[in-house]
Amino acid sequence: MQPAVFERVVVKNSPVYQYMKVSLVLEQAQTKLTAVELKHLITTGLKSLYGEVGAAFPFDLLTFEEDTLTAVLRVYSRGLVRLWSSITLLGFFQQQRCAFRVLQVSPYLLALTGNSRDLALDS
Amino acid sequence: MFKQLEKTPRTVLVCERSHLDHEKARLGTHVEQHFFNHKVSLLVPGCDRLPAELDAALNSMRSFLLVRNLPLSQLLEKEFLDQAVYKGSTYGLSYQTRIDEDNCYALLPNGKLVLSVDKDTYETLGLEGKPSQYQRRPAGRYVVSVDLKDRTMSPGGKGHQRVVKALTEHTPLSCDLLLSQHLPGDESPALQSLLSNHKLSEHRPRVSSHVMTSLPCPTLVTSHLQGEQQSCDPQSFLEWLGAVDAGVTFEDQSDGYLSTYECPQPQTVVDAAVRCSVTGLLLPEDIYHLLDVLRRSVLEPKLAPWLALTVHGFQDSPVSWGTAEHGFLSGGENFYTLVLFQNLDYWICMATGPHDACPP
């Protein structure tokens, strides 16, 4: 058996990524969207608010559910405020009104599946 | 100006590595001191069915009560003190209240009643408290902590009278309360009969489980907590666990346009893995029991070299680690992940949100 050890490491202030859970609401609820179209839409938003440099900022679309239009995004911590604000200011998808509802934002991807605010108990 | 936009709120991640039988191992304390747990999620790679004992432990987490519109003064009645505060450990947390907006209350197993209230309530309440650590200037929130096990707090005592007066005459506070009790031995909790004149419902924790096939898993080497060439570091591991929980597919069909995320290298692909989660108000005692079972299960040679248990705390709880104050800015995460290796070495990673104390 290996000699037992005790080691403690504290990591402060350095989350590399931030994760966002968002869902898209469209004026015509029956509109369908693919993951590629969603990513493109968000990139357009970045570009209209921050220009070419903003549009080039990398972010990942980790998951996408087509029936609820819900997605999980990953972005470098440095870009969170910018990605979030451009999503907030997005108002149109192909001439129809739309709105992104940001459901949760966290520096931990794990936290997105353990949101206690979603705990619903029916009695 | 752009520099300021690149800032994100301060967060802390504490990782510890030790052996279950090491004299300095504080795993038990960590579990015990994280009072309000909302979800437990277990990942066991290398099997397509959980060992029966483990399955039973997950399914036997005790049920909890939801009491509607309970006046807080009720918690100070003699009967309640006798049955719930002086005996065993009782956990109470206000339901559907948000710590950055509303008044939030918690009853801790050590007999402390914590009231996290806004300025208006605090000023009319007339109890001594401290301004919230996270809203100091100007203080918009105050935390009042009452030790119900203190001598002056026994029924009829001076302190008791003052608190009862504050909670009945000055500002009658009430809330929907989640309540659960652990009693040593075989005694069954009497909460239900104690509060029978209130509208209450009993809830069983919700269990769900999921089998995944050909899952790429990162390789972990127990001694490499800081991440080395041959092993995955805790941050990437937590991200991978999150990706598994969130249902991220690990093969990308779009040549990296949609996502550049992949399982950390070096990796091994396991044929099957089971992910199981339980949600509700889960007591540390139950999680401790689960840990005992895990300890026996991990020794089974058929399982993978490690298994991972994540315990999520309530985001709106007034306390997170022990009695440390907890708040919510853009998130209120407080959770810990335990990785248990076959040789009974373990890693524990405790993660906090922006308005939270450093884990012990």
Add this chain to the structure above:
Amino acid sequence: MSLFMDLNLPFTADKKRLKTLLETAAHLGFSTVAINYFHEGQSKGKKEIPKPTPLAQLVDELPIVQGKSRPIKVLNRLTILVSDASHFRHNAAEYRAYDILAVQPTTEKLFHAACMTFDVDIICITVTERLPFFFKRAPINGARERGVMFEVCYAAAIRDSTMRRYTLTNTLALVERNKGKNIIVSSGTDKPLELRGPYDITNLAQLFGMSEVEAKDGVSSNCRSVLLHAETRKTACGIIYTVKTPNDSQPKDGPPLAKKQKTSAS
């Protein structure tokens, strides 16, 4: 921090739309909203100040706030577009039907007057066109001392990219002057899809140069201050009435009476 509020939902006679608007606001987590009646001040035509429609006539049932067990609270607010000093009448009886009183001044002189003397709760900052004047330190400080809040609406920035620029420019100028204090951020839209959640607004306001905490105050604590200010403004009127009663001939009775009034109203 306190409850999240959106103090500017423009009034619309379309009951169905108003219903969805309130439902969306509740779903996004706003606990209190104000329905805003807009009145353009005119000196000649003497257009009547609108009377607020009683809430019971507008909605049958108030929606439950997301994640809470209580319904949304709805207030009434009057906003007067002031392009001449005579448009704002101090203590006009019509104003009393509203919970909150706001003005939108169009010139520098009126902005100064609004900050220093007008008895209002909110001063709206134009975001749909270029600001015709600079913000001076004196009126901004005057407003802060009197507890009057400045309001910025974000919906125009979603609608149109030119307006987005004006919103950013005008708000940045304001934040530069008052350092992100006493600002509230509201929607100012009657379209449900233009409403955003409180945390989204908190993040957005960081583009205006506000810190995250100041930004969060802009949708919570500062709105609460507006409500308290509105309440004291009304109570102050009450005190003036008590002065008129014959009982007040003894000067000693004055202060306790005033005190009583205040506590009973709050």
